[in-house]
Amino acid sequence: MTMPDLRTVMVLLLLGAIAAVTSFVVYVNNEDDDVAERPELQLAYYLDSATLTGTGPDGQVRYSMTTRRAQQRNDAQEIALDDIRMDYGAPQGLPWKVRADRGRIPQGESVIVLEGNIIAISGADHPNRTEIRTQILSIDQNTMLARTNEKVTLLFEERRLNATGMEADFATNNLKLLSNVNGKFIP
Numbered sequence: 642m643t644m645p646d647l648r649t650v651m652v653l654l655l656l657g658a659i660a661a662v663t664s665f666v667v668y669v670n671n672e673d674d675d676v677a678e679r680p681e682l683q684l685a686y687y688l689d690s691a692t693l694t695g696t697g698p699d700g701q702v703r704y705s706m707t708t709r710r711a712q713q714r715n716d717a718q719e720i721a722l723d724d725i726r727m728d729y730g731a732p733q734g735l736p737w738k739v740r741a742d743r744g745r746i747p748q749g750e751s752v753i754v755l756e757g758n759i760i761a762i763s764g765a766d767h768p769n770r771t772e773i774r775t776q777i778l779s780i781d782q783n784t785m786l787a788r789t790n791e792k793v794t795l796l797f798e799e800r801r802l803n804a805t806g807m808e809a810d811f812a813t814n815n816l817k818l819l820s821n822v823n824g825k826f827i828p
Contacts, residue, residue, distance in 0.1 A: 687712035695782050703782065704729045706753075708744075720746040725755060729780070729811050737811055738762045741778070751782045761787070763814060771816070772796040773809065785812040793818065801825045 691711040695704045709724035722744040730736035742757030754777070761773040774794040780787045787809040795802040795818065806819030 685712060685714045702730065703785065718748045720748075722746070729785075736763070739778075739780075753780045753782060754778075755780070761809075770797065771814075773807070773816075775807070780811070786810055790819075 688711045689709070691708050693706045693708070693711070694702055695706075697703050704727055706722075706725060706727040708722040708726075711720055711722050713720045723742075725739070725741045725744050727739040727741075728736060729739060739755065739759065739761045741755035741759045744753060744755040746753050756777050759773075759775050759778050761778070763771040772795070774796075775789050775791050777791045778787055778789045788807070790806045793804050793807045795804070795807075795816070802818060802822060802824035804818035804823075805821040807816065808819065809816045
C-alpha cells in the first residue's frame with residue numbers, strides 16, 4: 642500500500658475543515674431560527690368567576706360586578722372582563738342592574754368600559770322601570786356618570802326612544818339623550 646502524498650492529505654484536511662465550519666454555521670443558524678419561531682410565554686393574571694366591588698370616598702359600596710373571567714396580561718394596560726353582571730347602587734335613588742358581553746378597566750383610570758349587548762335596567766321591580774340598550778358604555782366610578790356616543794334605545798312606561806349618544810347620572814337617575822332622538826309613544 643502506498644502512502645498518499647502530502648498534497649493530497651492537505652487537500653483532504655482542508656476539505657474536512659471547510660465541511661466542519663459549514664456544518665457549525667448551518668447548525669447555529671437553524672438554532673437561532675428555532676428560537677425566533679417559538680412563541681414567547683407571556684405572564685398573565687386571571688380570575689374565573691370573579692366579583693369586583695367598588696366603593697366611594699365614604700366607604701359605601703357603589704357597585705358590585707361579577708364576571709365570568711377577569712384577566713390582565715403583563716403587556717396590557719387594562720383588565721379584560723367577559724360576561725359581566727353589575728349592580729350599580731346609588732346612595733339615593735334606584736339601583737341599576739347592568740349586563741354586557743365584555744368590558745375593560747384601563748389601568749390608572751376610574752372608568753369601566755362595557756362592550757357588546759349592554760342592557761342597563763333601573764328599578765327592575767319598580768313601576769317606573771327604565772331600560773337602556775346600547776353597544777358601548779363607559780361608566781366613571783368616581784362621578785357615577787355613564788356615557789356613550791353609540792346608538793341608544795331607551796324603554797320606559799311603554800315608550801321607546803332611539804337616539805345617538807347618551808349621558809346618564811346613576812346617582813340622581815337623570816338621563817340625557819344627545820342627538821337624533823326619535824320615539825314611539827303608545828297611549
